[in-house]
Amino acid sequence: MAHTSPVLAELTGAWHRSLLVEGDGSRDATSTVTWLQGPTRYADLRQAADRPHPQGSRSLGDLSFGQLLDLARQEGFAGRLHHADGAFHWNRAVDFAPTSVPDAGVLTWRGPMLMETGLHAPYTEHWLPGAGAGLPCAAVELADPDSGAIALLVRTRTWFGYGRSRPEPLPAHAPLAELVAGAGDLGRARQMLDCEVSLGRVVGHRWTLHRSTLPHRVGRTLAPGLVGSAGLLLADTGPGGAPYARRWEVTAAEGRLDALSSISGSPAGT
Numbered sequence: 319m320a321h322t323s324p325v326l327a328e329l330t331g332a333w334h335r336s337l338l339v340e341g342d343g344s345r346d347a348t349s350t351v352t353w354l355q356g357p358t359r360y361a362d363l364r365q366a367a368d369r370p371h372p373q374g375s376r377s378l379g380d381l382s383f384g385q386l387l388d389l390a391r392q393e394g395f396a397g398r399l400h401h402a403d404g405a406f407h408w409n410r411a412v413d414f415a416p417t418s419v420p421d422a423g424v425l426t427w428r429g430p431m432l433m434e435t436g437l438h439a440p441y442t443e444h445w446l447p448g449a450g451a452g453l454p455c456a457a458v459e460l461a462d463p464d465s466g467a468i469a470l471l472v473r474t475r476t477w478f479g480y481g482r483s484r485p486e487p488l489p490a491h492a493p494l495a496e497l498v499a500g501a502g503d504l505g506r507a508r509q510m511l512d513c514e515v516s517l518g519r520v521v522g523h524r525w526t527l528h529r530s531t532l533p534h535r536v537g538r539t540l541a542p543g544l545v546g547s548a549g550l551l552l553a554d555t556g557p558g559g560a561p562y563a564r565r566w567e568v569t570a571a572e573g574r575l576d577a578l579s580s581i582s583g584s585p586a587g588t
Contacts, residue, residue, distance in 0.1 A: 332354055332355075333352070333354075335349070338351075338443050349367055350367065356457035357455055358572060359398050361480065363479070363531070375534045376558070377556070378512060380534070380559070386511055387495060390495040390499075393414060394415075394513075396479060397409045405437050411468060411481070412481035412482060416488050422437040423436050423443075431444055454474075456473050457573060460550060462564070471578055473573075473577055484512045484513040485512060517530075525539055540552055543580060544579045548567060549566065
């Protein structure tokens with residue numbers, strides 16, 4: 319029986335990984351891995367089942383060095399997906415744990431399940447669809463001209479994903495855990511981990527973060543709000559844990575911008 323490859327439009331929605339098989343035969347069926355796919359932009363968060371859950375932290379400044387090392391085991395990224403030469407390519411504009419290996423794979427249907435086979439690394443992943451396909455489906459790329467940071471916000475029905483870059487890019491030649499372990503001080507280690515990839519749900523006008531690379535963001539609201547035709551306000555957290563409204567410039571959009579606001583807005587472009 320021939321197995322067909324999906325087209326990009328069939329991938330919109332929430333996907334949950336049920337199995338990872340590495341090239342050496344090792345298997346992972348317990349990590350919590352969710353991939354949210356918008357029209358072309360996406361967000362992906364991967365966390366081990368045994369990860370610690372620091373309680374009561376207001377910022378990275380409240381965490382010990384050991385807790386920071388635990389955070390470095392996570393993976394999270396966001397960017398744009400495209401299809402070329404029979405494979406899907408996940409370009410990572412935001413990457414919590416940068417790698418020099420391109421993220422690309424061949425996707426084929428196995429009934430309702432998607433099987434992904436690595437193109438540049440030996441792995442197989444099984445993806446199961448979650449509720450969330452359909453409208454609204456929209457995304458924006460964002461820039462902060464003051465800090466130089468970039469971000470993405472993706473929504474597919476009641477799911478949303480948000481990715482924000484760290485203040486300074488990290489080298490991709492070594493695993494994040496090694497870089498953090500070799501940091502000269504706690505301040506540098508916290509800077510290395512100050513990259514957010516968060517997933518959440520929209521209920522009414524409330525956008526609540528349920529999982530994040532940054533523990534202090536879990537349970538908070540994103541509260542996106544349009545500012546004119548090219549601005550977006552998002553609820554963020556300062557270095558000391560104080561909440562504030564961060565203004566971003568919209569540099570690219572797909573779908574309707576009013577689907578990416580917790581208040582009434584105006585239509586968007588592409």
